[in-house]
Amino acid sequence: MMMMMGEHFGWGKVAAEGWRKGPWTAEEDRLLMEYVRVHGEGRWNSVAHLAGLRRNGKSCRLRWVNYLRPDLKRGQITPHEESIILELHARWGNRWSTIARSLPGRTDNEIKNYWRTHFKKKAKVTSSRNEKPNARFLRKHQYHQQQQQQQQYWELLRQQQHRELLRQQQQLNRQPAMKAEPINNSQPQIRQESCTCIISSFNPQIDHDQPGSLLLSLPEAISMEDHQLWDGLLWNFEDFHTNLTPNSAFGKANVHNLVAPFC
């Protein structure tokens, strides 16, 4: 059936090498998921033989990474995520995979697509500085919504981490022979990269002991007028900073250690 559809749209045909191309069928997805469940990620070129898929390794990897991975987050990019994307893109440019690492559950492809459709367009629009009062109101409104969504976001992250932890443990119980990273049994924690990447994207010289110094170290290119656009980015920096006690999960040493690789 899929072949028929493929032929109709010019997709799904079999390449010269014998590989199928075009949209994936439910059956192909099932086979790929089964393959990963049994063999784990990697060795994509052996998928064809071992899973009975007529897809090349590249195609399988892409399908898994962008669509089938269980930890993927579905749904719209939140304003919080959007601000992270904005900030990280300002720092790293089109390094989508790097940006994606700071957004748990989002893929580089997703972020890349989002950027192209939203910010490229937005850049054109906001180039005209004459902003209508209506737009200002909307942005303010959006900011308040963002504050609420941010709280929900952290809660979701916690839950997601917790689910992942349970899943890994279940997997371990099923396959005791498989090698696996030691699992921390303590309270599930939010991915630290999520926070540290944002912090590191500012001036690495900033004084983490000075509340507010993060804000002051914003790129000079950003005018105060544009700061509203960065509202989402500056979420809770005060709170975040306050929590950087030596005993907390986000101890200063931790932050510095984690920040270093990115600077």
Add this chain to the structure above:
DNA sequence: AAGTTCCTCAACCGCAACGAA
């Protein structure tokens, strides 16, 4: 209602980096 344009996103391609032989 029909035609056209715009938007979104899955998937492909080419290239570069990396590691093993």
Add this chain to the structure above:
DNA sequence: CTTCGTTGCGGTTGAGGAACT
């Protein structure tokens, strides 16, 4: 050191649906 296979990344394409005229 070189070659070759594999993997990951970023850019691009195109189908399909939504929005607009």
